[in-house]
Amino acid sequence: MIGIVVVSHSSALAAAALELAAQMVHGSGPRVELAAGTADGGLGTDAVRVAAAIDEVAADAPEGVLVLMDLGSAVLSAELALELRGSDAPVELTSAPLVEGLVAGLVLASTGASLATVAREARGALAAKATQLAEEPDAEPGDGADAASGTSPEASVSAAVLDEGGEGARAAVAPAAASPVLITLVDPAGLHARPAATLVGALAGFDARVSLRNRRTGHTVADASSMSALLTLDGRHGDEIEVTASGAGAAAAVAEVSRLAADGFGERGAAEGSGASGPVPAATVPVWSAVPAASDASDAPNAVDAADGGYAVAPLGVSPGVAVGPVVRMSEPVTEPAAGTALPEAERAPAAASIAAAFAVVRERLEQRAARLTDPRLAEARAVVAATAALAADRALIDDAAALVTAQGRGAERAVWESLGAFAGRLAAQGGTLAGRAADVRDLRARVVAQLRGADEPGLPDRAEPFVLVARELAPADAALLGTTRCAGLITAAGGSTSHTAILARSLGLPAVVTPQALELAAGQLVLLDGTSGEVVIAPSEERVAQASARAAFAPFDGTGATADGHRVELLANVASGPEAQTAAAAHAEGVGLFRTEFVFLDRQTAPSRAEQLAAYRPVLAAFPGRKVVVRTLDSGSDKPLAFLGGAVEPDPALGVRGYRAARRRPEVLDEQLRAIADAARDERAAAWVMAPMISTAAEARDFAAACRAHGLGTAGVMIETPAAALTAAEVLAEVDFVSLGTNDLVQYTMAADRQLAELAALNDPWQPAVLRLIRFVGEAGAAAGKPVGLCGEAAADPALAPVLVGLGVTSLSMTPRALDGVAAALAAVGIEQCRAAGAAAAAASGPGAARAAAAAALGR
Secondary structure: OOEEEEEEOOHHHHHHHHHHHHOOOOOOOOOEEEEEOOOOOOOOOOHHHHHHHHHHHHHHOOOOEEEEEOOOHHHHHHHHHHHHOOOOOOEEEEOOOHHHHHHHHHHHHOOOOOHHHHHHHHHOOOHHHHHHOOOOOOOOOOOOOOHHHOOOHHHHHHHHHOOOOOHHHHHOOOOOEEEEEEEEOOOOOOOOHHHHHHHHHHHOOOOOEEEEEEOOOOOEEOOOOOHHHHHOOOOOOOOEEEEEEEOOOHHHHHHHHHHHHHOHHHOOOOOOOOOOOOOOOOOOOOEEOOOOOOOHHHHHHHOEEOOOOEEOOOOEEEEOOEEEEEEEEOOOOOOOOOOOOOOOHHHHHHHHHHHHHHHHHHHHHHHHHHHHOOOHHHHHHHHHHHHHHHHHOOHHHHHHHHHHHHHHOOOHHHHHHHHHHHHHHHHHHHOHHHHHHHHHHHHHHHHHHHHHHOOOOOOOOOOOOOEEEEEOOOOHHHHHOHHHOOEEEEEEOOOOOOOHHHHHHHHHOOOEEEOOOHHHOOOOOEEEEEOOOOOEEEOOOHHHHHHHHHHHOOOOOOOOOEOOOOOEOEEEEEEOOHHHHHHHHHOOOOOEEEEEOHHHOOOOOOOOOHHHHHHHHHHHHHOOOOOEEEEEOOOOEOOEOOHHHOOOOOOOHHHOOOHHHHHHHOHHHHHHHHHHHHHHHHHHOOEEEEEEOOOOOHHHHHHHHHHHHHOOOOOEEEEEOOHHHHHOHHHHHOOOOEEEEOHHHHHHHHHOOOOOOHHHOOOOOOOOHHHHHHHHHHHHHHHHHOOOEEEOOHHHHOOOOHHHHHHOOOOEEEEOHHHHHHHHHHHHOOOHHHHHHHHHHHHOOOOHHHHHHHHHHHOOO
16 A cells, blocks of 8 residues: 655644544555644654655655645745655645545545556545535546546546556446346435545455446546546435446446445445335344353454454443333434425425424423433433523524525525534634533534424434333443433444443443344344343243343442451442542442542533532542441543643544642642642541552552652552553552552553444453453562552442352452442352362463453353
């Protein structure tokens, strides 16, 4: 492949453009380097940095380097860089638009196209936008019609397929042609950028030239290997597209396009389709459960699945408990209504009246929902729902939308979309608190438009009776509102045990299972799900429900964690506030193993004062007088950036200045927090232990411990979240009083897999033997030093894993309070030697499935 260099005055702009473009490439793409901004983080360009970037890319891409630039001095710097560079690889500076050109160029470059071909594709990247806005695309001098416009088949062949005699010349002579095939675009968003990129990548492997014609518009794209050309097709949901091809591989290429189209080009599975498919018969798929644990095949779910390029996942329990109920599916997102033609005068008054009626229905539903949120823990969610209900009662919003109908003839859906969209835009422009209300307005817009269409409202379903929610995956915003519904259990097609959805499900006590077959479940089917075993049963018998419920029932935790033979294991709680600490105390937690203090710092432009921190810390310490409360200092960065800590945009925040590392940048913030913790502990007479997140070296541990003691905090520890800290646990423990394993991050760093990326959920499994061996290493170091080794990650809440962790040397487990009963029961059922045998067997296994099987055998399950 060729390589790409992006030259921009702004490092943030370049990074954002690359992030967008990278979403369009499946698998490995070309090397891209950013030469953006100045060395001190300011705006500007530097020819020396551009030259260095070109040389770095050329080392991996001797076939050539494409350089995209934004404006002004970026061009001058790039031109000067050509004289300063040391490599002799071909380099082309392009006038292509930075964002669109990078997207189009990156997609085509990933197929192995030549430098000239990729450059031409990048230059034509504005054609799709021009088509959408009904503008005439500018033709390049000497090029004739723009290849991306689809207006000149001959030009498109030379521009986007022929490769100056290289492999791209495959379509120059087309000896065979495939019969035309008709496909239908099933993705609600149509043939947008990601599906287009998928199609380009798929067709790169065929000796064929594929043409597409949109029957709705009559527009033709003569060459489907050009992403920018595909975007000019204006393919929308439901459009019928004629597919033709020529060349030796024509038939196979057309068949591949048909297959991709049926699957929504990877954007949505056929199971989501139109919802026309009927229920799955109980006799056909009565039970989904984990792959049998007795053989090596138990690790098959973690193997690469060549069919979709991702990781296949067997049914996986991610939140313990049992739930039974009818399936309710997440509704489809509300798409923008078409502009259409103006309504006749006679139809305008009824259309305007329908808007007021739709607003009224939405308002009433929201008010009813808010009234049901009586739990004090849901006060914030109640306020959000009530605020949206108040917006739905705003006469000015209703009248503005109705005016677009009566005065300009807009359809009711389009009028609501435009008027509320404009209002949301004005709020966003105001900044501050008002900007935060823009999201509420857009949510209201979607609800009203759905009501006008007669469709389900977007977001979480609102049902009067308990139900099992089925979804591909939940957005964090939807997951945060799970507790406001009658949802009894959750089944998703994507995710993992460390995803936001799984973590929240455990905190709410909602059983949850992840299975690829989730979307095969039809609305209304009665299902049983077991969030511990991962089992999903369709149309379960009463006997099966009783058995599962009995298996999931645990005696209440009595406040003393121990194995059957009396080996003590402290069972603690993870909390973030005073009310959560009170809930934990009511659940008989022995103390707090993780007090997340970062919530005091979030959504602020300045650091909280010592008085503000003291007010937040004291209620947590007060809930456990005289007992251990482990306070984690500010864990910022990565998915919790803080504006007042400053710093440049990081290319990989998960590996950047996060956790304790931020103290190097702003040591006064840590000092002020330690003072506040010391004051709170003194006021409440609590046993405050303090630990730092994201420690990698013994030197960092030593510095943190010294800072704690300087503020009168006598028990200092650190979190073990990096493989480096685990492997040097003996040295780290020599500097501190205790350590606590943060398995959420330890797993993702050990397996090099982003824990929020659903496609890698199988890798982000705390049962991975590599992770278990690191935990054992830390446990052995703790035993040798005679110091506590806690574990406060989500792995602690798994009743099946708890005995294994204890057997590996963990002395305390900290979890969501709702998990205490199950974990306590699991430990009370086995002896410490069984735990040690289970730990050794699991750590010696070849994969997570085999680890589960080995542990179960050792524990006699």
